[in-house]
Amino acid sequence: MTVLSAASGVLAGFEPRLGARDPAWLAEARVAALQWVGEHGFPTHKDEDWKYTGLAPILAVPFDASTVASGSRVTAEMIDEAAVDLGGPRLVFVNGHFSSEFSRVTGVPAGAVVTTLAAVLAAGPDRLEPFFAHAPGVRHAFAAFNDALAEDGAFIHLPSGTIVDEPIQLVYFSDTGGVPLISSPRSVIIADSHSRATIVETYAGVDSDVYCTNAVTELLLAEDAHIEHYKVQNEPTSAFHVALLSVRQGRGSRFSSRSIMLGARIARHEVRVQLDGVGAEVSLDGVYLPQGDQLHDNTIFVDHAATDCTSHQLYKGVLDGRAHGVFNGHIMVRHGADGTDANQKNKNLLLSDRAEVDTRPRLEIYTDDVKCTHGAAVGQMDEEALLYLQTRAIPLEAARGLLIYAFVHEMVDRIELDPLRAQLERVVATRFGSDATVVAP
Amino acid sequence: MSAPTTSTGISDEVRELANQEYQYGFVTDLETDVAPRGLNEDIIRLISSKKNEPDWLLEWRLRAYRHWTTLTAPTWQHVTYGPVDYQDIIYYAAPKPKKRVESMDEVDPELREMFDKLGISLGEQERLSGVAVDAIVDSVSVATTFKDKLAEVGVIFCSFSEAVQEHPDLVRQYLGSVVPYNDNFFACLNAAVFTDGSFCYIPKGVRCPMELSTYFRINAADTGQFERTLIIAEEGAYVSYLEGCTAPVRDTNQLHAAVVELVALNDAQIKYSTVQNWYPGDADGNGGVYNFVTKRGMASGRNAKISWTQVETGSSITWKYPGVVLKGDNSVGEFYSVALTARRQQADTGSKMVHIGKNTKSTIISKAISAGHGQNTYRGLVDMRHSAVGARNFTQCDSLLIGKDSGAHTLPYIEVKNQTGQVEHEASTSKIGEEQLLYCRQRGIPEEEAVSMIVNGFCREVFKMLPMEFAVEAQKLLTVSLEGSVG
Numbered sequence: 060m061t062v063l064s065a066a067s068g069v070l071a072g073f074e075p076r077l078g079a080r081d082p083a084w085l086a087e088a089r090v091a092a093l094q095w096v097g098e099h100g101f102p103t104h105k106d107e108d109w110k111y112t113g114l115a116p117i118l119a120v121p122f123d124a125s126t127v128a129s130g131s132r133v134t135a136e137m138i139d140e141a142a143v144d145l146g147g148p149r150l151v152f153v154n155g156h157f158s159s160e161f162s163r164v165t166g167v168p169a170g171a172v173v174t175t176l177a178a179v180l181a182a183g184p185d186r187l188e189p190f191f192a193h194a195p196g197v198r199h200a201f202a203a204f205n206d207a208l209a210e211d212g213a214f215i216h217l218p219s220g221t222i223v224d225e226p227i228q229l230v231y232f233s234d235t236g237g238v239p240l241i242s243s244p245r246s247v248i249i250a251d252s253h254s255r256a257t258i259v260e261t262y263a264g265v266d267s268d269v270y271c272t273n274a275v276t277e278l279l280l281a282e283d284a285h286i287e288h289y290k291v292q293n294e295p296t297s298a299f300h301v302a303l304l305s306v307r308q309g310r311g312s313r314f315s316s317r318s319i320m321l322g323a324r325i326a327r328h329e330v331r332v333q334l335d336g337v338g339a340e341v342s343l344d345g346v347y348l349p350q351g352d353q354l355h356d357n358t359i360f361v362d363h364a365a366t367d368c369t370s371h372q373l374y375k376g377v378l379d380g381r382a383h384g385v386f387n388g389h390i391m392v393r394h395g396a397d398g399t400d401a402n403q404k405n406k407n408l409l410l411s412d413r414a415e416v417d418t419r420p421r422l423e424i425y426t427d428d429v430k431c432t433h434g435a436a437v438g439q440m441d442e443e444a445l446l447y448l449q450t451r452a453i454p455l456e457a458a459r460g461l462l463i464y465a466f467v468h469e470m471v472d473r474i475e476l477d478p479l480r481a482q483l484e485r486v487v488a489t490r491f492g493s494d495a496t497v498v499a500p
Numbered sequence: 501m502s503a504p505t506t507s508t509g510i511s512d513e514v515r516e517l518a519n520q521e522y523q524y525g526f527v528t529d530l531e532t533d534v535a536p537r538g539l540n541e542d543i544i545r546l547i548s549s550k551k552n553e554p555d556w557l558l559e560w561r562l563r564a565y566r567h568w569t570t571l572t573a574p575t576w577q578h579v580t581y582g583p584v585d586y587q588d589i590i591y592y593a594a595p596k597p598k599k600r601v602e603s604m605d606e607v608d609p610e611l612r613e614m615f616d617k618l619g620i621s622l623g624e625q626e627r628l629s630g631v632a633v634d635a636i637v638d639s640v641s642v643a644t645t646f647k648d649k650l651a652e653v654g655v656i657f658c659s660f661s662e663a664v665q666e667h668p669d670l671v672r673q674y675l676g677s678v679v680p681y682n683d684n685f686f687a688c689l690n691a692a693v694f695t696d697g698s699f700c701y702i703p704k705g706v707r708c709p710m711e712l713s714t715y716f717r718i719n720a721a722d723t724g725q726f727e728r729t730l731i732i733a734e735e736g737a738y739v740s741y742l743e744g745c746t747a748p749v750r751d752t753n754q755l756h757a758a759v760v761e762l763v764a765l766n767d768a769q770i771k772y773s774t775v776q777n778w779y780p781g782d783a784d785g786n787g788g789v790y791n792f793v794t795k796r797g798m799a800s801g802r803n804a805k806i807s808w809t810q811v812e813t814g815s816s817i818t819w820k821y822p823g824v825v826l827k828g829d830n831s832v833g834e835f836y837s838v839a840l841t842a843r844r845q846q847a848d849t850g851s852k853m854v855h856i857g858k859n860t861k862s863t864i865i866s867k868a869i870s871a872g873h874g875q876n877t878y879r880g881l882v883d884m885r886h887s888a889v890g891a892r893n894f895t896q897c898d899s900l901l902i903g904k905d906s907g908a909h910t911l912p913y914i915e916v917k918n919q920t921g922q923v924e925h926e927a928s929t930s931k932i933g934e935e936q937l938l939y940c941r942q943r944g945i946p947e948e949e950a951v952s953m954i955v956n957g958f959c960r961e962v963f964k965m966l967p968m969e970f971a972v973e974a975q976k977l978l979t980v981s982l983e984g985s986v987g
Contacts, residue, residue: 107576111915394904394905395904407916409916409918409919409921410919411919412886412918412919414919415915415916415917416914416915416916417913417914417915417916418914419911419912419913419914420910420912420925420927421909421910421911421912422899422908422909422910422911422927422929423907423909424899424901424907424908424909424929425907426901426904426906426907427901427902427903427904427906427931427932428904428931429901429929429930429931430929430930431928431929431930432926432927432928432929433910433925433926433927434924434925434926434927435912435914435923435924435925436922436923436924436925437884437914437916437921437922437923438921438922438923439919439920439921439922
């Protein structure tokens, strides 16, 4: 079956993953998703949400439709290096498929489920039905592609009142060994009322492998659930990364997500949060540090559909070389969503004459009882501050490093997991001058 | 004669002049008054020949028309309206004398009430309502005085049609240089079918001795729905231009697609102020003007400055983004806007600042007020090109919401390709302050008045950019437009 003719010759040959025992709804959803891609094609710069993110480099790669890539080179050391072991449960996926060799499921409280999507698909996937049924308005080719092809990923279910102390680590590692591969991990996290957990997702791969990670992570937070989410994207610059984090929040629930975007040639991290329950709170932060030819795109949509919800966004970027940063934040306040408190901030620091930033913070408000603000700023290093430091005998390079460190530090500080924070500090130090860490606490 | 500088201070002479039938150009020798409905090349040839235009202008119109036929109307703006049948529009009609009424008693009482609230003088009311005014003045001498005063310093200020006849070289040099005929759907339509507008040329080093206003232009009343304005400020020149009026304009044309082009050369300054109060439609959203305007300034010279100030309270649908292309080094662009949407009005408006030259600066201050079912969108672009070393922009967009069904949307686009560029954008959206309202009401100020005070305070930054008397009227206009939106 070749459904992709209209979309792109490059991706022709892909077929929906149909299991022999799949229920009808799943098979239908997968076929329909691929058909949707065929009919609508991949986004272009004419799509408002993709205006600044050119996909030509991704679509130019002749991705292999065959599913298997051994990942024969992966070692435990490589995994550890990519994702610092946080000591708790750790699920590792190699090329989108679960690897029991590198994974560990310990410290999971009784009743809680930490398993794989493949296991759930095999055992009876009916509980996944609400997740594979995307609303048509939300859909774009990559999400649909994932719908059609996703076979594995994490599946986490926290029953009411469950508290998981250790962070749950999900590592998506790619080792495609020269085969240009698209992996489509899909993770589903269901947090019942009053449950609590920390989830850490890390994406990485073998240097100079050409591949595309097309990930979807879905979270459903019931009443008063509390989830802290972290994402570290550190794919090699030969790879592409497109991800959708889709969150629905119930009454009084709290969700926070902090994104650290470092790698990939083109990376897009899209976050969609639907605040369905009264008094829900969401806090989204991100730091992106593209250099060379990298493009980092943060697209955020927060939908205030209930009263008295709060949302915060703070995204900061430091751009070097010919890097391109995109921020596309959108807050929607529905008619009747009174008592909304929403804000959104994007700040960018340009280090190079060839770097480019496109930022589009956006407010769409259909009721009057709101307090919404947004701000965006683009600038370069403060010359006066540099001079000040130099007059105090700090060499120019170190002074620059300090100022960049100061700029990023606000984001670093928000990371509550020590090993992750240390990892980001190391990156900042090596990239922008090692003196920064010496001076800074 | 002292130069009349504002709408309230308008002199009897000028009012009289405004009541005259158009005496110049093409009108008198018309064979037909109205072209058939619809748009095709023959209609364009007809318009061009009626206006006795040179061949190059006809060719330009035809190129625009041919291009226009390949375009479809844009749909990206955040407004909804029924389809426009472009073949159901009369693209050419000779200016007709308005229906005369004998005294103000015959004028629609609702309209008169509005005039009173705005504080428009009786004489002015009469002019706007088309009442025959018996001012005994030699209109020719007024025209002469007025023109003489400008001619003394070399300023050309006339209708577009007149400029095409009298100053074809200037028109040819600058027409379409800022807004090319293929710029967008509506600008393209305008290029094909525009019938008249204003032309203004300020020679080198001249500071225009009076505020130029469409009020003073004898043909202003009937320039119709496809107006085209071209203002050129030569090196070191200065001009302040006022467009529109605060009085309610009951225009029967639903679609208005105007184009305004400004050119500022080295050290020149253009200040362009607009008050727009076209018919906004009734409370259910029936009727009302579609105001789809392309306005752009080219700060092509060093240290040039172009400033847009607008107060938009009318039209059922507004769609305009006055912008400045900052091409000259050290050039400055400014945009100050108050946009009010009440009833079922929808506005998608904002500014575009394109920084090309070094050390260019732009400021955008936008105040949006939504009441009733009004939907107000700020859509702006700040584009800093690679060449714009040391460019700066500051943008502030504030929205005030009055009523559960109102909406305010903010969509800035910021594109920076220069390390030394600096952009700051701030926006806020909030409900009208209940504490402020309570405070006022405790002191015996009725709610409606209190709302008006708060709204006017909210817009102060923009109003202070308007010429003074205009600012006073604009405040009253806002109050009137908000009526019935409170409580």
